Amino acid sequence: MTGPLVEFDGVDKSFGETQVLYDVDLSVDEGEVVVVIGPSGSGKSTLLRCANRLEEIQGGDIRLDGRSVIETDVNEIRQQIGMVFQSFNLFPHKTALENVALAPEKVKGVPEAEAKEAAADLLDRVGLADQAESYPGALSGGQQQRVAIARALAMEPKVMLFDEVTSALDPELVGEVLDVIEGLAADGMTMVLVTHEMGFAREVGDRIVLMADGRVVERSETQSFFEEPSTERGQQFLSRLL
């Protein structure tokens, strides 16, 4: 494949009268980890949510593997895009194992035994093999979020979207979730992350995209962004963090 795996092309998004994304261009190559940062309300999360059409866009296009997300069946496109949420959103009436196995079983029609076996492997991968039979209510926030990552991976997506996945966690639980994401990066998973964890962004990101007021204001290689941002907005943003 030659083109980018994910491509935002002049994306406009409004909630009623309020425009929240203006002409956003962003492309993500296969195996690349792009970290989207920016102040609250800059449209980072909305951008992610547009990619799997949890939000509909009003202008432009988003392409996955060259195919327009807008013109493809929504349930089909979502199977190829894994999403992890700030608030975990695990299904509380299902065990960790069932949470992971549910979608492959119901959506892809994978036989139950096979889906459960794959789910057990995924739980093992996020370090939760011993919690397979636990209900989410009995898991810590960090454990829940790792189950949520396994659940998204179970659909074997082409790209994973992480929407501020550590923001709801107690500080001491952040590390275990970031470790899992780092492991995915090392395995070559294509990822777009929205995060406020700058140290983590620096460590795992191939590229940094800075958003402000619904626009992309800077995109740089990770190292050069943190060493010398090329735009004034980038400098301002970093100086406020330090």
Add this chain to the structure above:
Amino acid sequence: MATQTESESSGGGVLMRDRLVKRAGEVAAGGFMLAIGGLLVWILSTQVNYELLASPLIARRFAEAFFLVVQIVVISSLLSVSLGVLVGLGRISTSNVTGRIAKGYVEFFRGTPLLFQLFVIYFGVPRLWATGEFPFSDWAIPAAIIGLTLNHGAYVGEAIRGGIDAVPDGQMEAARSLGMSRVMALREVVLPQAWRNALAAIGNDQIILVKDTSLLTVIAVPEIMSVFRNINSNQLDPWTPLVWVCVLYLAITMSMSQLVNGLERRSDWGSDSGMFGRLSGLGSGGDADGGEES
């Protein structure tokens, strides 16, 4: 310091008052209990004719009425809960038409008395046929089941809708983001949770349904209150049959609440008090601090 002492003493005063209120409550409740209990003992010892109470004739008539009511309750219960699930789904439908029809249905059946609805069905509906053409020879019991089902379907529908509304939006989003269709997400993810949320309200409504069967006496269903009216007018003795009535209704409603409690316990996942929580807690080792809230 003066202020310190003051706040301390007022703290002590609050504590004293708390104890006083508690004590007063106990006295009031105890007094009430004694008064009612005394009245009950007095009625049972002076007003109730025990020969009549135990007579096979009365026992048989109440037993027949009781089993009829149980049958009507079981059928109407199953039908009204099924209808309620459909109505609840209709209320959250993305189709405007379905949503409005469900809403209109709920408004009508909650907004008019059950007795009126029973009259419409029992007296009104057969008149829509030419004389002698109405297919039911004994319309009272079918009319009763239809009336109870339609009426309580509306209440159950609202309970289900409330249960669905109480499921966080993130559940639907998470399910949809995995590629599930809306219907699949509702079935697999939202409804099981909505059911648990709605269970207490549904149970409450079904207990009311049991008691609503007493209205059926006015459309000639030979249920428990009809037997009472009959015996009272023959024997001129209200208290003896009233004992029967009370015991029989409590027998049904208390079994009903046992059933609901059982269902609630069964669907209590995750929390440590629940069956599933306890089972899963066994393997979770040092995670006693589980259930991190976001």
